[in-house]
Amino acid sequence: MIKFYYNAAPNPLKVALFLEESGLPYEGVAVDTKRGQQHEPSYLAINPNAKVPALVDGDVVVFDSNAILLYLAEKTGQFLPEATPQNRGALLSWLMFIASGVGPFSGQAVHFRNFAPGDNAYARKRYDYEARRHWRIIDDRLAQGRYMMGDRYTILDMAVWGWAPRIPAMLGDGALQEFPNISRLMAELDARPAAQRALTLKDRHAFKIEMDQDAMRAMYPQIFAPDPA
Ligand SMILES: N[C@@H](CCC(=O)N[C@@H](CS)C(=O)NCC(=O)O)C(=O)O
Secondary structure (H helix, E strand, C coil), X not given: CEEEXXXXXXXXXXXXXXXXXXXXXXXXXXXXXXXXXHHCHHHHCCCCCCCCCEEXXXXXXXXXXXXXXXXXXXXXXXXXXXXXXXXXXXXXXXXXXXXXXXXXXXXXXXXXXXXXXXXXXXXXXXXXXXXXXXXXXXXXXXXXXXXXXXXXXXXXXXXXXXXXXXXXXXXXXXXXXXXHHHHHHHHHHHCCHHHHHHHHHHHHCCCCCCCCHHHHHHHCHHHHCCCCC
């Protein structure tokens, strides 16, 4: 059976949605990142990047949420657009845009707004600006159709759904109002039974909540590292 390594954060959530939508049998394995479990050798053997999610399917190991979405979609033939070269080009482009742009800029925007120590005025400004710019591009795409790939619900919508609830934490309260098409998609997907089940996955484990010194060390070790030369 598939083993899905997760916590309650946006990237695992996207994969949880796929697993619940597809009906694939899987076992959830909690990785309590505030307790530092992502750095344990047994987990590093699966995901050398020490992040969640990761997935083990028999002798296949996949890490990175976007790689996992593509792997599962291709394995099952589900949540993909109609198989045309044009759709393949669009799917890969948008998936990589989310993987290399939306996700990382969003993560840094959350970090510099909420967790980074010291004076970070420029870093905060840069990531706020760039995260907002990326989300505007997604919103504009969703203005053209019901889903990221037009009328077909695909892994791209799942990838957007995982991160979009964090928009207020990265861009400020009320920021979702700037993105009416993303808000519309979120409302639609939130109402799906699979999404409701995906959201309860985090309740199966008593994840550490406190962001104490040990959690900061586990998640943001660079704060405690020597300054660069
Ligand atoms: N590109 C990776 C990023 C994974 C990632 O940053 N995961 C976060 C949760 S959303 C994490 O593991 N945080 C814990 C930590 O940084 O120690 C993916 O999409 O899977």
